[in-house]
Amino acid sequence: MRRAVFPFTAVIGQRELKNAIIWNIVNPAIGGLLVSGEKGTAKSTLVRGAAEIACGMDIIEVPLGVTEDRLIGAADCACAIRHGVRRPEKGLLGQADGNILYIDEVNLLGDHITSAILQTAGNRVNIVEREGISLTQSSSFILIGSMNPEEGPLRGHFLDRFGLFVEAAGCRDVTARTAIIEERLKYEEDPLLYARQFADETALLREKISAARKALSLVTITENTIRLAAALAEEAGAEGHRGEIALIETSRAIAALDARKTVNIEDLREAAKFALPHRSTAPSPHRDAEEAPPDNNKQEKPEDTSPNEPHDEREAEESRQERGPQKKNDNDTADVNSADSPVQNGEECGPPADDDIEEAGEPFVIRAWEFPDSAAKKTGGGSGRRERVISEDSRGRYIKYRIPRGGKTSDIAFDATVRAAAPFQPRRRQSGAKTFIVIEKEDLRVKVREKRSCGCIIFVVDASASMGANRRMREVKAAIISLLSLSYQKRDRIGMIAFRKESAEIILGVTSSVELAQKRLRDLPTGGKTPLAKGLDLAYEVVMGLKKREPELTPEIVLVSDGRASGKKRGQLTPFDEALLAAERIGNQGIHIVVIDTENDFIKFHLCDRLNEKLHGTVIGMDELKAEGIIETIGRAAAGR
Numbered sequence: 001m002r003r004a005v006f007p008f009t010a011v012i013g014q015r016e017l018k019n020a021i022i023w024n025i026v027n028p029a030i031g032g033l034l035v036s037g038e039k040g041t042a043k044s045t046l047v048r049g050a051a052e053i054a055c056g057m058d059i060i061e062v063p064l065g066v067t068e069d070r071l072i073g074a075a076d077c078a079c080a081i082r083h084g085v086r087r088p089e090k091g092l093l094g095q096a097d098g099n100i101l102y103i104d105e106v107n108l109l110g111d112h113i114t115s116a117i118l119q120t121a122g123n124r125v126n127i128v129e130r131e132g133i134s135l136t137q138s139s140s141f142i143l144i145g146s147m148n149p150e151e152g153p154l155r156g157h158f159l160d161r162f163g164l165f166v167e168a169a170g171c172r173d174v175t176a177r178t179a180i181i182e183e184r185l186k187y188e189e190d191p192l193l194y195a196r197q198f199a200d201e202t203a204l205l206r207e208k209i210s211a212a213r214k215a216l217s218l219v220t221i222t223e224n225t226i227r228l229a230a231a232l233a234e235e236a237g238a239e240g241h242r243g244e245i246a247l248i249e250t251s252r253a254i255a256a257l258d259a260r261k262t263v264n265i266e267d268l269r270e271a272a273k274f275a276l277p278h279r280s281t282a283p284s285p286h287r288d289a290e291e292a293p294p295d296n297n298k299q300e301k302p303e304d305t306s307p308n309e310p311h312d313e314r315e316a317e318e319s320r321q322e323r324g325p326q327k328k329n330d331n332d333t334a335d336v337n338s339a340d341s342p343v344q345n346g347e348e349c350g351p352p353a354d355d356d357i358e359e360a361g362e363p364f365v366i367r368a369w370e371f372p373d374s375a376a377k378k379t380g381g382g383s384g385r386r387e388r389v390i391s392e393d394s395r396g397r398y399i400k401y402r403i404p405r406g407g408k409t410s411d412i413a414f415d416a417t418v419r420a421a422a423p424f425q426p427r428r429r430q431s432g433a434k435t436f437i438v439i440e441k442e443d444l445r446v447k448v449r450e451k452r453s454c455g456c457i458i459f460v461v462d463a464s465a466s467m468g469a470n471r472r473m474r475e476v477k478a479a480i481i482s483l484l485s486l487s488y489q490k491r492d493r494i495g496m497i498a499f500r501k502e503s504a505e506i507i508l509g510v511t512s513s514v515e516l517a518q519k520r521l522r523d524l525p526t527g528g529k530t531p532l533a534k535g536l537d538l539a540y541e542v543v544m545g546l547k548k549r550e551p552e553l554t555p556e557i558v559l560v561s562d563g564r565a566s567g568k569k570r571g572q573l574t575p576f577d578e579a580l581l582a583a584e585r586i587g588n589q590g591i592h593i594v595v596i597d598t599e600n601d602f603i604k605f606h607l608c609d610r611l612n613e614k615l616h617g618t619v620i621g622m623d624e625l626k627a628e629g630i631i632e633t634i635g636r637a638a639a640g641r
Contacts, residue, residue, distance in 0.1 A: 004191040007198040008049035009205060011042050012180050013171050020164045020274055021050050022205075024142050025057070025100075026212045027253040031163025031246050032121065032143030034106070034154070034278070041168040043146040047102050053206045055213060057142070060096045062103045062117070068400050071113060073128045073137070074419060088133050093117070093126040096141040106145030107154045110399060110450065117143070118161045160239065163246040165278035212256040219252045225263050232272050238279040246275040401445040409444055416445035455492040456510065456546060456553050460539045461521075462561035463500040464530035467598065473526050476560050476598060484517050495542060496520060499535030501528030502567070506538065510546065532565040533575065536582035543591055556592040557617075562599040563607025576607070583614035593617035 011018070020033050035043045051059045062071070073091035092101070093116075103109060103117070120126050126139035145162065147154060159165075171177050187194040226248065233243045250271035251263040401416035421443035428438040459480060467473045484494065494517045496508040508520045536559070543555045565575035573581075586593060593615050597608040612619045 004195040005048050005051065006045050006184075006187055006191075007195050007202055008046060008053050009201040010183060010187075010194070010198045011046055011049065012176060012183065014042055014046060014168055016274070017043070017046055017166045017168050020166050021046060021144070022053070022209060022257070023250050023253040024144070024164070025050065025054050025209055026256055027216055027249050028140070028142050030249045030253065031161070031242065032145070033164045033166065034159065034162035035144070035146040035166050035168055036149050037146075037166075037168030038150070038170055039148055041170050043168050044104055047100075047144050047146065050100065052202050053209055054100060055206065055210050058099045060092055060099050060101050060141070062092055062101065062109070062113075064105060064108055065398075066092065066113060067398060068113070068116070069415065071116060072126065074133070088128055088135055090137070091126070091128075093120050093139045093141075094137045097126075097137070097139045099141055101141045101143050103143075103145045105147055105151065107147040107151055112399070114158055118158060122161065159278050160242055162278070163242075164250065164274040166274060208257065211259075212253065215259065215261075216252060216256045218261050219255045220262055221248060221252065222262070225251070225268065228265065228268055232268060233276060233279075236272070236276040236280045238276050240279070243276050243279045247271050250275055398447045399450045400448045402448050404444055404446050409446060411447045411449075413445045413447040417443055420445060456495070456555040457492060458495040458497065458510075458539055458542055458555055458557050460497045460499070460535050460557055460559045460561075461524065462530060462532070462535070462598070463498045463524055463526050464564075464566070465527050466530060466562060466564055467526050473524075476596070477521055477524075479596070480521055480558075480560065481518055484521075497535060497538050497542065498524055499531050499538070500526065502531060504531060504534040504538040506542065510542075529566040530561075530564050531567055531575070532561060532563075533578035533582045535559075535561075536579060536586060540582065540586050540589075540591070543586075544589070554592065556594070557586070558594050558596065559615075560596045560598060561608065563595075563597065563605070563609075563611055579611065580614055583611050587614050587616040590616075595619045597621050 008018070008021075017035060020035075024030050024033050035047075037043055048059055051057065069091070071091050071093060073088055073094050076087045076089040101117070101121075106114070120139050121141065121143045124138070124140040126137040128135050128137065143162065171180065226244075229244050229247045229251070233241075233247065236243070238244070247268065248263075248271075251267040254267045254270060255261070255263045398413070401413035417439060418437065421437060421439045424443075425437060428440075461476070461480070463473075467476065493510050494508065494513075495506070495510040496517060497504055498507050499505075507524065508517050511517070539557050539559070543557060546553055546555050565579045567575040569575070570578065594617055595608050595612055595615065597619050599605070599608065599621075608619050
């Protein structure tokens, strides 16, 4: 006997989610609903419970492991075997016509499956072109997806295809939480009895929705209403025009539920809370000024100063701390900058010797970052969620089939093989075959499997004293911690190198432990000179070692530095010259690299740009250390290689 679903009207709280579901049932033209929220917030419960109020609609669920055949439709094997006739069998998209199509954990669904669903939802037709079948089916449904943001975000162009967006938050009130537990326990004791207790309330809501569906066509939209909707979308910075359409259609549903024939301003404002936020691209308010105006002392440079004297009192004090009581000689002063600039040929003044641990700033939300070369890879390194790759062995999820390309045939797709052989069974049985199904070599089909691979990111962090100036390291740590949070979602492997004083060291070997990486980063001190060349050399060795041990990986370097280099000269080479040589070696190997330029002085020397001429990577400034900047830039740079 079928288990009764938890009643829609019995769910405590989640008023916004309930309203969004009801509006879509009243007016399917809204374009569906995406629900994002932590686990255990009744997302799936409410969607499944909506079947009782959906005026005859069924809930068609799409499993995460669905194949294209099951989704789109294929040949009816039973009919083909019995009669030798190719007759289509409806897939989930065909069954969804006039119903609600529900995808739980939609952010984990394969891209090709998600694209097929959204294309069908937009066109309202399902096109079947496979196995000798060509037909077009009506497929108009209400699309509802749910997701846990901890499992990673949904791609932006997929996100826009959902009419409304709701964040389902858990209840924090003890009294309400207690009531939720009590109601759930009552339901588990006797689901049918519990459902009957809410039958009247459910029937009243169903009747209200049915009346609103009938009255929807009578709701009028004035020109002023359309103009206001466009103004609200523009104010929210909504991309495209799906937002305005969803806004107007939602407003019509609200008015119909209130038994009104016109849409008012309050309807639009209520609808805007659900139709616009996930489409908003409005930038955060700009600072009053990009940088504070410099002191007059920093703007003016003395014309005649000793070449070994630092350019201001602060650097003079730092230089004295670094040198201590030791006697100066010609070699010691070779890398000290002249007075007319804080940096000369990429060399910086001597920093203080004492270490300092800068606290990390506030992390921020990171948009999706597609790891490079995903389309070109055949197999992935280990298991993860960074990218979907086609597997060459029998591991991974079966997504489709193909005809064998010769040689030994393994990992047979039995469903596709039977369907290919089915139309020929009447003729083959007449030839005296003793088996129920006769399969010949040309019928064989093999599975195409997909799995997710993990990325590998090597962070190379400048931990010299210059990074402690102007709270640079605080901002840098916040950005890296945010990247590490995304790496946790994608199951990436991470390594970290720091360079300071006289050397570079691996502070974290390649690992999947993001917690350990965050701890090492937070505890990372700053101080001493900047051996940039040694940091780059060590990163090169780590990456080349990884590529040798695991050829399927494409490790990426993220260098965090202001581009300055300091230390003793080696012959005619300055420390910055050595860094350029190290950068050239990385660039010649085609290693993917992104340089985060932390230079934020009033006078900029663009040393990272000079480094990047050898690295052939991408440079990102400190003002771009946000989701809209660093992640998208990294993705574009890597994809262009």
